[in-house]
Amino acid sequence: ETGVTQTPRHLVMGMTNKKSLKCEQHLGHNAMYWYKQSAKKPLELMFVYSLEERVENNSVPSRFSPECPNSSHLFLHLHTLQPEDSALYLCASSQGGESDEQYFGPGTRLTVT
Amino acid sequence: GQNIDQPTEMTATEGAIVQINCTYQTSGFNGLFWYQQHAGEAPTFLSYNVLDGLEEKGRFSSFLSRSKGYSYLLLKELQMKDSASYLCAVRDSNYQLIWGAGTKLIIKP
Numbered sequence: 001e002t003g004v005t006q007t008p009r010h011l012v013m014g015m016t017n018k019k020s021l022k023c024e025q026h027l028g029h030n031a032m033y034w035y036k037q038s039a040k041k042p043l044e045l046m047f048v049y050s051l052e053e054r055v056e057n058n059s060v061p062s063r064f065s066p067e068c069p070n071s072s073h074l075f076l077h078l079h080t081l082q083p084e085d086s087a088l089y090l091c092a093s094s095q096g097g098e099s100d101e102q103y104f105g106p107g108t109r110l111t112v113t
Numbered sequence: 114g115q116n117i118d119q120p121t122e123m124t125a126t127e128g129a130i131v132q133i134n135c136t137y138q139t140s141g142f143n144g145l146f147w148y149q150q151h152a153g154e155a156p157t158f159l160s161y162n163v164l165d166g167l168e169e170k171g172r173f174s175s176f177l178s179r180s181k182g183y184s185y186l187l188l189k190e191l192q193m194k195d196s197a198s199y200l201c202a203v204r205d206s207n208y209q210l211i212w213g214a215g216t217k218l219i220i221k222p
Contacts, residue, residue, distance in 0.1 A: 004155070042117065042212040043156075043200070056209070090155065098163075101146065102210070104155035 003027065004105035006091050012111045013081065021076040021108045023091030029103070030096060032074040034066060037088040037107070049074060081112045115139045117213035119201050124219045125191055133186045133199050133216045141206025147175050147186045148200040150215065156200055159186070188218075196220045 004025045013019050025032060034046040048056035049068040063085075065077040074091055088109050092102040118136045125131040137145070144163040148156040162168055162177035162184060174187040188195055198215040205211055 040121070040214055042214045043202075043210075045210065099144065099146075099161040100204075100208075101158040101161060103158070106155045 004091060004093055004103050006089075006105035006108050008108060009106065010109045010111075012113060013078070014113055015081060015083075017081075018077070018079040020078065021089055021091075021110075023074040023076075023105055025072055025074075025091075025093040025103070025105075027093055027095070027103060029093035030071055031094045031100075032068060032071075033092040033094075033102065034074065034076050035090040035092065037090055043090070047076075078110075081110075083112050086110055086112045115205060115211045117201055117203060117211055119199075119213040119216045121214070122217045122219065124221060125188075127191055127193060127220055127222050129191050130187065130189050131191060131218065133188075133201075133218065135184045135186070135201035135213060137182050137184075137201070137203045137211070137213075139203045139205045139211055142179060143204040143206065143208055145175075145177055145184050146202045146204070146210070147184075148202065149197050150200060151197045159199075191220050193220050193222070 007022045031050045033048050036044045046060045047066040052068050063080050067075040088107045090107045091105040094100050094102045116138045146161055147159040149159050150156040160175040162175050167176045172189045177184045198217045200215045201213040202210045
């Protein structure tokens with residue numbers, strides 16, 4: 001398997017549920033990111049991990065909880081979400097260097113009912 | 114505040130040329146990126162500009178003017194598979210990416 005993978009691809013959950021999104025990168029990168037993408041809005045950076053340490057947390061509600069057990073895996077734990085949290089959640093990774101372009105996974109389409 | 118502006122939607126004809134503009138106001142500048150995102154898929158990296166001028170990569174070219182806070186993505190010999198959203202992003206002084214909302218490009222036969 002190559003690139004950045006995400007599971008599940010689709011998730012429907014109630015507001016009282018607890019679920020987790022998983023991301024895995026097979027590129028040997030040392031930074032990983034969680035983004036939220038809502039229709040017709042810019043990508044919103046949620047969390048950044050560099051060398052397994054969190055370096056960015058853009059005022060994300062505590063109902064979203066990230067976990068990075070190693071440089072290849074990233075999780076987003078979800079609990080007591082709101083309907084406005086329904087969106088596409090994208091994971092990305094990067095290696096650093098001059099351009100440090102990010103490589104994205106296919107995303108998890110989340111619907112909160 | 115920081116802001117990236119790009120048109121919401123554009124339409125072009127197969128075989129033609131289209132230019133997608135991006136203007137930005139950010140706290141500092143450390144490079145500008147263009148990404149392509151097909152519906153239901155991941156964004157994929159297209160280009161990176163950090164110095165003024167034109168970067169050409171096959172049918173795609175990207176231009177940057179730092180003094181004007183302006184970039185464009187030029188797509189030549191358009192193909193139906195080029196129908197996608199094109200995202201402009203600027204890396205600011207904190208090395209954080211600021212994203213535009215994307216331009217949906219529709220290619221007609």
